[in-house]
Amino acid sequence: MRYGNALRNAVGSPPTTPLIGIYDMYSASIAAQHYNGFFVSGFGFAASHYGLPDIGFIAWPDMLAFVDRLRLAFPEHHLLVDIDDGYVDAEVACHVVQRLERTGASGVILEDQRRPRRCGHADGKLILPLEEYLEKLQLVLSSRKDMVVVARTDATEESEILRRAAALAETEADVVLVDGVRSVEWIRKVRTVIGDKPLLFNQIAGGKSPRLSLSELTELGVDVAIYSTPCLFAAHGAIDGALSDLKTADGRLPDARKSGSIGVKGATELLEKNISRHHGILRPARV
Template sequence: MLYGNALRKAISSSPTTPLIGIYDMYSASIAAQHYNGFFVSGFGFAASHYGLPDIGFIAWPDMLAFVERLRLAFPEHHLLVDIDDGYVDPEVACHVVQRLERTGASGVILEDQRRPRRCGHADGKLILPLEEYLEKLQLVLSSRKDLVVVARTDATEESEILRRAAALAETDADVVLVDGVRSVEWIRKVRKVIGDKPLLFNQIAGGKSPRLSLSELSELGVDVAIYSTPCLFAAHGAIDGALSDLKTADGRLPDTRQTGAIGVKSATELLEKNISRHHGTVSPPGSDDEGRAHALGLPRARPRPAPQTPQGHPRGPSVHGGAPPRGRRERAVRGPRGPRQGDAAARGHPARRGLRTRGGRAGLRPAQRSRGHRQLRRRLLAGGRPHPQHPAAEPRHGGQRPRRGRRRHRRPGR
């Protein structure tokens, strides 16, 4: 079962599906104990990875690497990823969508803002012309296979909100999001305009949208609720309070046994759950998890061909009509040695054992085949009789075989 289909099934089978915004692996580890769906928030990612506001600083390779780490640690959770405006260019947007799908993302959110972009609940947002955004959206939809695509509009004028929401509902996008909705009444209007298309509602603490419970959202016809920053803002307050208390206590840490504060043991137990060995074994190919392995970018297992029995030449399969491969003919017809002793003789090859011994007796290296070398070898093997054109010479190295390696020659004058 693929991740996109799993998220679609969750959206269609529950009144309102909550997705919790996480900003790093530690916050995801805590959120995984309470919810089975994550929202990779652009606000939280920009704050935690860059220390910058959500105004367009995110680089898509960084987001892709983060999603990959999340999927490896949480193989059973939904991952909805905020890709902003698709990183400006439609070609880049399609490439990122395909990479995220192979990495294991469940879905993406594509907005209609143009640069410089802003957080969806901030003032001063600029939006693309509807036709330009629809063209980008259509390219993204055609490049995905199973991924859930959320079409988002950041329009602020009432008439433009309804016009764009209706246009998005007519596309093949899986879900529609109108970000920064200011009232319950406007949620009802958007719900009516988009018809049966699933509706997503974005809640952020201190944002422009009203604070509503899941039960209230279900009554309004909202299918998905994303909580962008509860982990980030909670960590902000907790860190600030803990460091303030540490300063007041003159640097003395609290006693975790008495106060129940988080310590090394509890943190380690939490993180050990993310180790791959705790996620079970990988199912064999052909099972229901084969598509999931493909979504992670893992190669499908392929059967290996059965090994063939070598025929013809003793060193390999029958090629070149049973003759030895070109470039190896001389080695193939040498005398038998090692575990293949007798193979060459059985096939009618001459032994030629002397090729490996005569040069050794004469103090020569068999690998050297120069003309002068051959003449010197013949002279030495003939009993030391000098050549008419060459003076008598004694065998080099005392008749012993020289060491293998490169010879170093002195240059004239040294």
């Protein structure tokens, strides 16, 4: 499998590698015009596919089907997939990892939360005993072939953050993530305690972590940054604004030619790329 090694090489080469959180095929189609790596966000997937918060509703067959569609449309993009806690059971986690790798996922993130789980930037998170998580992680690592595995801790108490980060760095996981890290100082502490193990940072609007540029993250020794929600939240704002304008205009649509907004032609041209990308050509839109 080449996808895991491609992501591993990107993560291992400066500067910080950005992976953009996408929540459906259309958001991925837009993101593909700007970035060559995606993060399949659990927050975005739960919101878009179920209309529910990120508290454990995702069924792994649904995630697998989504990744399969993504890989078909984006044969060269990095796909890092959020698998939460591995869907509770360690054997299920191993099965999902094997299926995702055969589907073409580049990597997965496995967290140490226990149910009921929460978004990594929410309050009230519960975590597994470290030994129990390490056992699950080791089974997942032994199940993958080439796939990148990110070991994630959701610990919030300072000494436990450092203890777990150090323990995760000692495993064969490719990358370590401390989710919800609250300051630049703590990024530096985690960077120190994990040694030369690659470090991932989660950028989420309105979350607990500081907003940092890629240049700043590179200086801090962060190897990869996931942007979980900019597409989802931008769509939220744009849809809300467009419908407010439509209501104000008594239901009259804006003239796309004058307003510069997207119309049928622009959308079709975007989606045509998901067909032609396989052939290395760009076909003109048929409208």
